[in-house]
Amino acid sequence: MDVQRLELLRELADRGSVTAVALATHRTPSAVSQQLKVLEREAGLPLTQRQGRGLVLTDAGRALARSATDVAVSLAKATALWDDFRNNATGEVSLVTFPTAGQMLLPGVIKNLGPGLVLNCADEDPELSDFPAFTAEYDIVLAHSMSGQLSWAGRGLTVVPLMTEPLDVGLPVGHPLADRAWVRPSDLIGETWIGVTDGYPFERILHAIEQEAGARLSMSQRFADLALIESFVIAGLGIALVPRYTSGGGQPGRLVLKPLRGIESERQIVALMRPDRAERLAVRTIIAALQSEAATVQQSHTPK
Amino acid sequence: MDVQRLELLRELADRGSVTAVALATHRTPSAVSQQLKVLEREAGLPLTQRQGRGLVLTDAGRALARSATDVAVSLAKATALWDDFRNNATGEVSLVTFPTAGQMLLPGVIKNLGPGLVLNCADEDPELSDFPAFTAEYDIVLAHSMSGQLSWAGRGLTVVPLMTEPLDVGLPVGHPLADRAWVRPSDLIGETWIGVTDGYPFERILHAIEQEAGARLSMSQRFADLALIESFVIAGLGIALVPRYTSGGGQPGRLVLKPLRGIESERQIVALMRPDRAERLAVRTIIAALQSEAATVQQSHTPK
DNA sequence: ACATCCATGTAGGCAGTCTAAACAATTCAT
């Protein structure tokens, strides 16, 4: 039983097409097709099945691909073990993030990297893309979701929580509520809101506020970019929900944040990984750095 | 990271010499040596070390060999999985046993084997050999030890208990104690014993009887073969401890068994396996058959 | 000192995996 072939099957399960697997593994589609054929012959039963011009896994294929993950994990553990022996967290790690988390965590992490450890980062718009799917492409995926509900569950991915960031109400200076220590849903009736596009976790909290306050909120704009939203708030065009640690980067002192009471208003930032990649020493090192950086950020925002 | 090479390292850990590994894996020592060299180069640190004319593992080598077991296990699980899919418990399984267990369990197991499943058996003298070491050579090793104490622990082997067999006192017909329903240690003072050679579990029980009865037992002979011991008992030359389910095969009715009260007198019969081999469907099938056969034997000796 | 045992080099053969290019099948667009 050859591990490389099993790996190929797993890639096929993750990526869905022979060509994609070939691309990802630096091979020609022909090579992939041949190896899968050999695997099927060894297995003695069909693992794949043509569907249209593509290829899908059979039940047996899916089951085998799942167990291939275990193989990959134990293999990664073995290689990580001898990296441990050399104390040698070396190599390249790739990472995708949504913009705000990257802005908050990555500079601090990269500054403190050990020698020989390289972190390649990229950002993606969380509403345009299926973030869990990026685990096929990147070693680490920074994603967020509301506390409690894990939208990425059930895919067999490793999930490491990094921090929970409160979502505050952003107000312009001089706003009637700006003097309060905190605000409650009922205080917010009648305000004009700057919202975000669908799919964002923010959305759900706004609805929760509506429920709690018993009134509909008026939503004048919908943006994806946080800086843009904040500039609207500062201009007095409305108020918005903004993540506490990431806001105000551009124009400090002109935006006021008020904690929201009476409702749970926070987002959870986590790292998503394929289980096998999570075992690599280099990856584990980066994850540890992310956690420590997250703790630092969180602490620096906690009033003494 | 290549699995085959890891496997080679694990074999080296189990067998202790390059030549032995070569023999076991149907290769030349040269091939093994080369592959280990490649593995070391990949690892970047020495995994083996010359000692005399042999080769021993370094700490790193041992650690890596241990994690190689996990890889082998998950790989075996994968192949077992698709054997499951085909409902195809097929292939050859090898087994060593000590004589009495083989006599008791194997005929029944082999009779009920499914088609395509072959069980190759051998027997070894348990006092001459290190039974756990046979797991390198055979898929399944039937061994025994006293209840509670596991002499084979700590080697990373899979242990499956099959049955516990009482050790009774064997008496010739017409012996003064032959009418009793059971005997106690104090009843046995003054008897002449037929013992077994050192290392057998029997030994320990005899010592326990001495402690309990407060007197030394006189030991006239020491044999390893059960049939031989029994013939001595039948001839009136002494009494002996005999396993309840295995005794009297040769000459029924001429040997009387009496349960021993006041002391725990039983041996545990278990199957020992390398963890990866334990995952094979064919092996699991045999193990299941052994368990069921053991239960049958045990039940047939339980008075209604 | 010699025979033996064990591990390791070296050279060459062989098998298995890849690339390249042609092919077949399906979908999409015009």
Place this chain on the structure above:
DNA sequence: ATGAATTGTTTAGACTGCCTACATGGATGT
């Protein structure tokens, strides 16, 4: 509908890598 594009498969040939055979270098024991 017909052609273009996408996707997977086939075939032939090159290349890599593993293994065998044989020779070498230490270490052990008689």
